[in-house]
Amino acid sequence: MPTYRPGPVSLALAVLVALFLLMPLLAVIPVSLTPSRMLTMPTGELSLRHYHSLIEDPRWLESILLSIRIGVVSSALSTVLALTFSLGVWMFQPRFTAALVGFVLLPMVVPPVVSAVTLYFLLTSVSGLTSFFGYDTWLGVAMAHSVMTVPFATVLILVSLSQLDRRIDLAARGLGASVWERATRVIIPNIKFGIVTAALLSFVLSWEEIGVTLFITSVNAITLPRLMWMGLRDNIDPAIAALSVILIVITVLVLAVRSVIARQKASP
Amino acid sequence: MRGTLSDRMGAALLMAPLLLFLVLAYAWPFLGVVKWSFTLPTPGLGQYHALLTDDLVQSVFIRTLRIAAIVTLISVTAAYAITVVWVRGSPLQRVLAEFCILVPFWISVLTRAFGWVALLSNRGLINTWLQSIGFISEPLTLVRNEFGVIVGMSHFLIPFAVFPLASAMRSLDERVLLAARGLGSSRMRTFWTVFVPMTRSGIIGSAMITFVFSLGFFVTPAILGGGRSVMIAELIYLRIFQSPDWGLGAAISVVLVVFVGALMALLFRYVKPKQLV
Numbered sequence: 001m002p003t004y005r006p007g008p009v010s011l012a013l014a015v016l017v018a019l020f021l022l023m024p025l026l027a028v029i030p031v032s033l034t035p036s037r038m039l040t041m042p043t044g045e046l047s048l049r050h051y052h053s054l055i056e057d058p059r060w061l062e063s064i065l066l067s068i069r070i071g072v073v074s075s076a077l078s079t080v081l082a083l084t085f086s087l088g089v090w091m092f093q094p095r096f097t098a099a100l101v102g103f104v105l106l107p108m109v110v111p112p113v114v115s116a117v118t119l120y121f122l123l124t125s126v127s128g129l130t131s132f133f134g135y136d137t138w139l140g141v142a143m144a145h146s147v148m149t150v151p152f153a154t155v156l157i158l159v160s161l162s163q164l165d166r167r168i169d170l171a172a173r174g175l176g177a178s179v180w181e182r183a184t185r186v187i188i189p190n191i192k193f194g195i196v197t198a199a200l201l202s203f204v205l206s207w208e209e210i211g212v213t214l215f216i217t218s219v220n221a222i223t224l225p226r227l228m229w230m231g232l233r234d235n236i237d238p239a240i241a242a243l244s245v246i247l248i249v250i251t252v253l254v255l256a257v258r259s260v261i262a263r264q265k266a267s268p
Numbered sequence: 269m270r271g272t273l274s275d276r277m278g279a280a281l282l283m284a285p286l287l288l289f290l291v292l293a294y295a296w297p298f299l300g301v302v303k304w305s306f307t308l309p310t311p312g313l314g315q316y317h318a319l320l321t322d323d324l325v326q327s328v329f330i331r332t333l334r335i336a337a338i339v340t341l342i343s344v345t346a347a348y349a350i351t352v353v354w355v356r357g358s359p360l361q362r363v364l365a366e367f368c369i370l371v372p373f374w375i376s377v378l379t380r381a382f383g384w385v386a387l388l389s390n391r392g393l394i395n396t397w398l399q400s401i402g403f404i405s406e407p408l409t410l411v412r413n414e415f416g417v418i419v420g421m422s423h424f425l426i427p428f429a430v431f432p433l434a435s436a437m438r439s440l441d442e443r444v445l446l447a448a449r450g451l452g453s454s455r456m457r458t459f460w461t462v463f464v465p466m467t468r469s470g471i472i473g474s475a476m477i478t479f480v481f482s483l484g485f486f487v488t489p490a491i492l493g494g495g496r497s498v499m500i501a502e503l504i505y506l507r508i509f510q511s512p513d514w515g516l517g518a519a520i521s522v523v524l525v526v527f528v529g530a531l532m533a534l535l536f537r538y539v540k541p542k543q544l545v
Contacts, residue, residue, distance in 0.1 A: 004445040006352050007455045011361070013349035018368040020346065021426060024383025025372065027393050031386045040391045081286040088282030092275050104286060107294060111484020111528055113501035114301075114521045115294075117508065121304070122297035147293050150286065179278045208376035211486045214505070228378050232491055236385060244379040251374045255367075 025248055032241035039236040050242040059227060060243070067207055067224040070138055074145035075202035081146070082153035082198060087183050090161040091169070101158070108151035116215040119144040123216050136220045144216055145206040152205060153198035160194025161187075301518045308515030315519035325503070325520070332500045335418060335489075336482035342422040343478045344471060347429035354430070355437040373427035381491040384420045385411060388492075412494030420492040425481055429474040436470025476535055480528055500524060 006014070034040050035047035054060050085104065089097055107115050120135075123144065127134030134140050164187065172186045188195070210225040217226055231237040305315050319325055354365035372380060387393045388410035395407040410416060444466070448458040464471075486501035493499070498506070500520060507517035 004356060004442045004449075005358065006356055006361075009456075010349065010352050010459075011357075014353040014357075014361075014365060017346045017350040017426070018365065021350075021368045021372045021423065024380055024387055024423060025375065027387040028379070028383050030393070038391075039386065039389065041393060041396045081289055084282045085286035088279045091282070092279030094276065094279040094283070100283065100287065103295075104290060106290070109480075109528075109532070111480070111501070111524055113484050113486050113504050114298075114525050116486075117504060117517060117521045118294060118298045118301050120508065121300045122293060125297070125300065143293060147290065150290070154286070204374070208378070210376075210378055211501075214486075215508070225376065225378055228382070229487075232378065232382060232385070236382075236389075240382055241386065244382055247379055248371075248375055252371055255370055255374060 028241045028244045028248070031238060032245045034238055034241075037238070039238055039241070050238045053239045054242055054246075057239070059222070060224075060239070063222050063224045063227040066138060066221065070142045070145060070221075070223060071203040071206040073139075073142040074149060074206045075199050077142070078146040078150040078153045078202045079195065079199040082150055082157050083188075083195060086154060086157040086161055087187065089158065090164075090187070091179070091182070101154070104154050105151045107147050108155075112148075112211040115148060116212040119147065119212055120215040135216060136218045138221045140216060141213060141221050141223065142206075144212050145209055146202075148209060148212055149202040149205045153202050156198040156201060157191065157194050160191040160197075164190050302522055304514050304518035305522050308518070309513075315515045316523075318516060319519055319523060325516075328498055328500055328503045331414075331497065332483060335414065335421070335497075335499060336479050338418055339421045339425060339482045340475050340478040342418070343425040343429045344433075344474050346422065347426050347433055347474060348471070350426070351430050351433040351437060355434055369427050369430050372423070377424060377487045378491075380424060381420055381488050384416065384423065384492055388416055388419070411492055412496055414493070414497045416492035416494075417489045417497045417499070420488040421482060421485055424485075424488055425478045428481060429478050432473030432477065433467065433470040436467040436473075440466050472535070476532070480531065483528060484524060 030041055031039060032050055033046040033048070034042040035045055035049065036042075088094070089101065094100075123135040123137075123140045126140075127136075131137070132139055133143075168190065169182055169186055172182045177186065208225055209223075210229055213221075213223055213226050214229065217223070222230075228240055228243065231240050306312070308315075350365055350369060353361050354369060355362075357365060385392070389395070390407040390409075392411075394410065395404075398404045399407065410419075440463070445458060445462060448462045449455075453461070484501050485499065486505065489497060489499040490502045490505070493502070504517045504520050504524075507513045507520070511517075
């Protein structure tokens with residue numbers, strides 16, 4: 001427990017920053033309730049028409065379903081790849097580990113727009129081969145999202161492995177367990193929480209990915225962020241405000257549940 | 269541990285899928301982009317020559333550096349203020365600060381940019397309010413310009429700037445602070461001469477993350493700049509999809525990677541990566 005507490009000046013400044021951080025999130029609430037077709041503040045009466053239009057316009061639902069499908073596939077792919085890689089690193093501590101991990105983390109460090117051009121090059125190059133995979137296909141987007149999320153999944157799994165007691169694995173090894181048994185019966189059950197977190201984070205990152213998606217889709221693979229982008233750039237549609245309010249509420253609820261769970265885990 | 273043949277085989281088999289995936293899906297196509305920069309539309313160094321001579325490209329580079337520097341200054345300062353409370357505040361203050369940092373952090377960049385449009389546009393919350401109290405008669409232009417871009421980017425980057433600062437402030441030995449106070453130093457003086465210097469590695473880490481992120485930032489400038497305050501990333505997008513001038517887009521990408529890589533290499537010569545996280 002810190003005994004050196006922030007003074008009144010620090011507190012006042014922190015309150016200003018906190019307001020700045022929350023302001024744009026709060027601003028979308030009144031806009032989502034405006035009866036007007038345009039992006040304005042409600043002047044008197046309120047309306048839920050923009051929430052209705054989310055349900056009535058099939059494009060929103062289609063893009064949500066597409067985003068979920070892409071998120072599930074890319075999260076599964078990047079979690080499996082990150083897990084096997086991290087197990088290799090942890091169990092065998094091969095030479096050049098630092099360089100290999102550094103290579104895996106590249107998509108996280110390189111400016112996203114460069115990754116976007118790179119993935120655009122890749123997907124347009126393979127587009128000619130098949131119509132299922134490549135530029136503007138959902139599988140292509142899922143693969144591109146995996147490239148972008150796999151460094152984050154790897155970091156999370158490596159962190160949970162670093163907290164695992166090596167003696168557990170040594171005991172299993174001493175008792176004659178094979179590499180496969182050590183991995184599936186000893187190590188993976190012990191880092192379950194880290195693996196689930198990695199899968200969830202990968203899904204969330206894919207769900208909201210827009211920088212790369214803009215470069216690799218045009219008319220077929222319209223994910224939810226891509227649809228929002230189109231609405232934001234052309235004419236600003238207040239349905240986006242309604243959608244934003246829903247997304248913000250979900251985020252706040254998930255964070256609240258998570259912190260309650262974390263507190264219960266910490267208390268007993 | 270290492271050494272036996274089966275161990276090396278096991279490691280190779282487990283590590284291969286991800287490495288192969290990234291070589292095929294990332295490293296190889298990046299080389300393709302490098303190739304584009306030398307071959308499109310005609311083979312040679314023409315695109316790189318254009319980078320050095322084209323006025324538009326130059327002004328976008330300068331604007332990007334300027335905006336990145338301003339955004340870094342704002343984000344690190346603001347992050348510092350809220351991190352102090354997050355790390356050293358009373359339990360209630362800490363919960364509130366954490367909420368204000370993590371909720372925006374988890375909300376998508378598009379939603380956040382849209383929130384700023386709703387606040388700053390001509391008929392947005394701020395202009396409506398300023399007009400209703402009679403402070404202004406004409407709406408102020410707060411968005412679709414550089415001001416909007418700086419506000420939106422700072423908002424996005426403050427939570428990222430918080431994490432290195434928080435880790436530096438957590439590892440700080442508070443007995444030093446108490447000693448400074450006990451020896452009669454004022455709050456302000458303790459803060460400026462003890463607290464800030466002791467969190468220097470956090471400040472450097474936080475500034476680096478913010479600056480590097482700002483250089484390649486795409487979505488927020490594109491929405492809040494409204495095409496009037498184009499940064500490098502948007503320029504690449506425009507070159508590839510609107511011109512289409514793939515060679516120049518690729519050349520700018522290559523220069524951006526080299527620049528960011530050089531920045532990081534320079535930084536790691538002075539700061540160990542471990543001090544940053």
